[in-house]
Amino acid sequence: MNKLLSFISIAVLGAGIVACSPGTPDDKGTFTPTGSASELTNQEFNNLTPTQQYQVANKLMATFFKGVPADEFFVPASITSDPNDLIVTNAGVDFIGEVKAQLSLPLKNKDEVYTLIVGSPATETEPAVSGKYNFRGGREEIEIPLAYLYELPLSDEFFARWMAYKLANTILFSPAEEIDSAFVDDVGTVIEELSSAILANAPIRSIIFNHEKSQTNWRRFRSPEDNTREMIEIYLGLFDRDADVPKASIACRNWSLTDQNAGYILKHPRALDNDDPQLVFDYAYVTTCEDFFDAVANHPLVIPRMTTVLVDLMLEVNTDPLVRSTLVNEIVSSRPSTFKDIFTRIIFSRAYLLDSARPKWAEEVMFNTAGRLHWNPYSNFFQDINRQITRGEPGNIRTSFALMYQPALSLKLGRFPVVPLDALGGAYLHRGIRDGVMLSGWSSDLTQNRGSMALEDFISYLFLSVVARQPTQDELDTLTQVINSASSSGGGSLNIANRLNDKARVVLDYLSRLPETYYFKAVN
Amino acid sequence: MKRRDLLKALGLLGTTLTVPTLIAKNGIIRKAEAKSFNISDRTLRNAQAIVAGEINFVRPATLPTEINIFMYGGPSELAGNLSNIDEINTSSQNAYPNNLLDTVANGGQITTNGFWQNAGGAAMERMLASGDMSIYRTINRVVDDSKAHRTSIFSAQTGGLDQFAPGVGTTLAAVFRTFMPDVYDPAVAAVAPIIPFASFEGDTVLFNTGDIDDLPLTLRSVSLDSNFDNPYRRLRTYQLQSDSNCMVGGISVPCHNALDDLAERTTAATGAQFKTLGDSFVKRRELDDFFSTSLGDPNALIPIDNTDPLNPVPLVNFQGRFGDNLLAACVLALENADTRYIALSTGGLGGWDDHDNAMANNRYVSRMNQLMNNIEQALTLLANGTTNSPGRTDVIINVYGEFGRNVNLNNSLGWDHGNNMNLYTFGGTTVPGRILGNVVGTTKVIGTPGQNRLFTSPADGSVQYEPFSIASTVYKHFGVTNPEVLTKDAVEAPAGFGPIANA
Structure with missing residues (x-):
């Protein structure tokens, strides 16, 4: 395998040098990705089987922490134990194109939407309005971004916030709230600045440049050596430029944070600017720290590095290196300049929507399952799930992203680019899905009008809803027997067979124990 | 590149x-x-060595247990090495506190063996004097040097240059299975070992699988939390109670077992695509049973010290979240005879990436002090045992990080990434080949006065080791007599890295 990897690496490297495809220029001079990076068209989507369409639709929506219920994607009456009966509703036709279009539309009633989530203070004329959710004092900046993503409809505003959230959970822009010199407010600053810049279609290079010189960045990387080294590693992917670090540090010699007692404020007095030009990257002379940051932001490796990090994030690094490198090359060839360019090209690519298979991040599995089941969060949900605890049973959901080893917006170097699935992290993730979503919080919409279904059809409906497949015969037989024979320890019937919601809970409990619930699957 | x-x-x-x-x-x-x-x-190094029979193995009479404490961020060496502090202070961009330049006897901070008194130095002196500790001051990376966190962490925890190689814990597991199949190969062993590999820091590179991806589930690491409160338990109940029974296939079985069995059958039929989480779920089930019957609150297992009958107190007193984790690791080592290798971070103390304000509010000093004081408590507990189990003299605690730091106190009043670092090793006094009570290695100062790149390096003639030798030493403890083959690199280090003498 590794010999193969070695060969592949060399082959792809060589191909990249001599024979890269430049993509296809359109009449505006921009480039359209080709190959695996090419977009999944509506026609291709519509040619999939109804079940596959539903699977792809939910992979796309899970990516955005949302889910599509089966009874909205399919004509309800067509849902039986026979997948050949399934009929896609009008909402399901051209689903991919519709989603993409919505991500470009402005958010309607923006103020009302935000007020719904966080409330608004009293004014001279209006009383205070309570928000839908309770956020914990001092932690709101971490909790609110996810609440926004849960509540906002697909729109350009949503997409910008989603990209900001994803980026701020990677090494690229993590606010590093966990370290002493960073604060919860820094989380809000990073998220708001990123989402605003992305919404304004700011180029990647300018976003990086502005972030490099920001106080939030310096609170993460706190000395000239630390900061310049990390900028080279993070934004260029170069890990062996140690000789550049002292020179870059000279350019940044007058940049520093005040101490803890003074609040970790970034200072860079101009009077102390360096005036001795330093050669970095073997070709760029930099004198001041801003010169250095500019050299990083405009370095030719920036776009390939950003593309690589985001492809690794979206496909996960355990995906075949050849698949990832091919996608990277094809996207880079299409000359992206904004984060929206890169994300869009990854997410709507064939490689992602049809071929990718990887574990879902906690938000993806939790909110996608929630969306499929007509689930609603309780008012403290976003603070409970973001508790920074390392053991125990926080809140009603009795788990948290931190316990799953996926704390949001906190880790100094961002979340590790592999979903943690060790036994303990997996147990806490399972607890969140089983206890918090599958067994509680879903509304009667899930079972409404299903009372007349045969048990076999009802089980099939729930399987379709959660894992987009039909149950196996073993699953049908066993679940039917469990539902029909469950008894108390004293031997009395538990009456599950006569109660629709309890029948649903047995099936959903089982589905929460299936690893596939926690994975994106390849369609083919 | x-x-x-x-x-x-x-x-x-x-x-x-x-x-x-x-x-x-x-x-x-x-x-x-x-x-x-x-x-x-590189990537096949460990697997090939094992399969190809390159490893020489002599089964130890008794297998030790190792607790690996990793100091993420790269710790400064100064707590354990102030031997060059005068020269360092002279050349540093910013001055060190005056009391760091004088001995304890004169009211300063430098202990007899050159430790930083308040930064754990007092505890280190005690542990050194009692023969429970050695310090190696010249763990210095020469081969393929890196000052990047990620690459250095991978190197330290895989014991080699390839970040895709198996972690040290995984390599150990493969060695166990190959050379002690009667215990560690499920195809041969009558009884499977329980939690031979554990982590109190979740996923860690120490247990990365690399090419050794066929380890049986019993040899995979298990993540634990510090109070063994069974996070694997399913909490929410509904009509299908935990003690409900169902008729499945004509047999009365617990309903929840029937659901678990069905999930395992279904997952097994899907092949490898969901294997990682599938294995974790199987492990979850095992652990739920184990924790429900075996381990309890670690604090309840601490013996009582009745030296003063009027004031009986717990024998040991661990402090903070790190202390909780270390206590749990020690209890696991004492209570569970199968546990061989435990991964622990210094989480709870804070990171060691002290680029700024390292001296402010005793940040570094306090962290090191808590670390060493807790380790002293661990040694006491390991020696005395719990209320259930006798003490052990074959539990080793190793403490180190991914690299050391410069010794220049920079203009942010911290230390930037460096190279030379300490290995602190404790306990395991009856493990063959270990000789404790030593301060090993001497250092010199390199760099230009007033410039940031001021660091220590092994002095001329001093013994020194690559960080990979720490992994090599671990392999030696468990019976590998030529651990160089497990740390070698075909290009950069074809001879591999030998173990650390007396460690």
Whole structure:
């Protein structure tokens, strides 16, 4: 395998040098990705089987922490134990194109939407309005971004916030709230600045440049050596430029944070600017720290590095290196300049929507399952799930992203680019899905009008809803027997067979124990 | 460009499309291309060595237990080595506190053996004097040096240069299975060992699988939390109670077992695609049973010290979250005879990436002090045992990080990434070959006064070791007599790295 990897690496490297495809220029001079990076068209989507369409639709929506219920994607009456009966509703036709279009539309009633989530203070004329959710004092900046993503409809505003959230959970822009010199407010600053810049279609290079010189960045990387080294590693992917670090540090010699007692404020007095030009990257002379940051932001490796990090994030690094490198090359060839360019090209690519298979991040599995089941969060949900605890049973959901080893917006170097699935992290993730979503919080919409279904059809409906497949015969037989024979320890019937919601809970409990619930699957 | 960067870097693969000729001419691509032919040599290193029979193994009479405490961020060496502090202070951009320049006897901070008194130095002196500790002051990376966190962490925890290689814990597991099949190969062993490999820090590179991806589930690491409160338990109940029974296939079985069994059958039928989580779920089930019946609150297992009958107190007093984890690790080692290798971070103390304000509010000093004081408590507990189990003299605690730091106190009043670091090793006094009570290695100061790159390096003639030798030493403790083969690199270090003498 590794010999193969070695060969592949060399082959792809060589191909990249001599024979890269430049993509296809359109009449505006921009480039359209080709190959695996090419977009999944509506026609291709519509040619999939109804079940596959539903699977792809939910992979796309899970990516955005949302889910599509089966009874909205399919004509309800067509849902039986026979997948050949399934009929896609009008909402399901051209689903991919519709989603993409919505991500470009402005958010309607923006103020009302935000007020719904966080409330608004009293004014001279209006009383205070309570928000839908309770956020914990001092932690709101971490909790609110996810609440926004849960509540906002697909729109350009949503997409910008989603990209900001994803980026701020990677090494690229993590606010590093966990370290002493960073604060919860820094989380809000990073998220708001990123989402605003992305919404304004700011180029990647300018976003990086502005972030490099920001106080939030310096609170993460706190000395000239630390900061310049990390900028080279993070934004260029170069890990062996140690000789550049002292020179870059000279350019940044007058940049520093005040101490803890003074609040970790970034200072860079101009009077102390360096005036001795330093050669970095073997070709760029930099004198001041801003010169250095500019050299990083405009370095030719920036776009390939950003593309690589985001492809690794979206496909996960355990995906075949050849698949990832091919996608990277094809996207880079299409000359992206904004984060929206890169994300869009990854997410709507064939490689992602049809071929990718990887574990879902906690938000993806939790909110996608929630969306499929007509689930609603309780008012403290976003603070409970973001508790920074390392053991125990926080809140009603009795788990948290931190316990799953996926704390949001906190880790100094961002979340590790592999979903943690060790036994303990997996147990806490399972607890969140089983206890918090599958067994509680879903509304009667899930079972409404299903009372007349045969048990076999009802089980099939729930399987379709959660894992987009039909149950196996073993699953049908066993679940039917469990539902029909469950008894108390004293031997009395538990009456599950006569109660629709309890029948649903047995099936959903089982589905929460299936690893596939926690994975994106390849369609083919 | 190092080869590991090539591997990391699909980035590089992507970059090749747009990197200007200028950079290509400077050799980045050519070097990467030239070196990439040997990637497979590295990634297959451990697996090949085991399969190909390169390893020489002598089964120890008793297998020790090792607790590996990793100091993420790269700790300064100064707590354990103030031997050069005068010269350091003279050359540093910013002055060190005056009391750091004088001995304890004169009211300063320098202990008899050159430790930093308040930064754990007092505890270190006690542990050194009692023969429970040695310090190696010259763990210095020469081969393929890196000052990047990620690459250095991978190197330290895989015991080699390839970040895709198996972690030290995984390699150990493979060695166990190969050479002690009667205990560690499920195909042969009558009884499976319980939690031979554990982590109190969740996923860790120490247990990365690399090419050794066929380890049986019993040899995979298990993540635990510090109070053994069974996080594997399913909490929410509904009509299907935990003690409900169902008729499945004509047999009355607990309903929840029937659901678990069905999930395992279904997952097994899907092949490898959901294997990682599938294995974790199987493990979850095992652990739920184990924790429900075996381990309780670690604090309840601490013996009582009745030296003063009027005031009986717990024998040991661990402090803070790190202390909780260390206590749990010690209890696991004492209570569970099967546990061999435990991964622990210093989480709860804070990170060691002290680029700024290292001296402010005793940040570094306090962290080191808590670390060493807790380790002293651990040694006491390990020696005395719990209320259930006798003490052990074959539990080793190793403490180190991914690299050391410069000794210049920079203009942010911290220390930037460096190289030379300490290995602190404790306990395990009856493990063959270990001789404790030593301060090993001497250092000299390198650098230009007033410039940031001021650091220590092994003094001329001093013994020194690569960080990979720490892994090599672990393999030796468990019976590998030529651990060099498990740390070698075909290009950079074909002879591999030998174990640390007396460690």
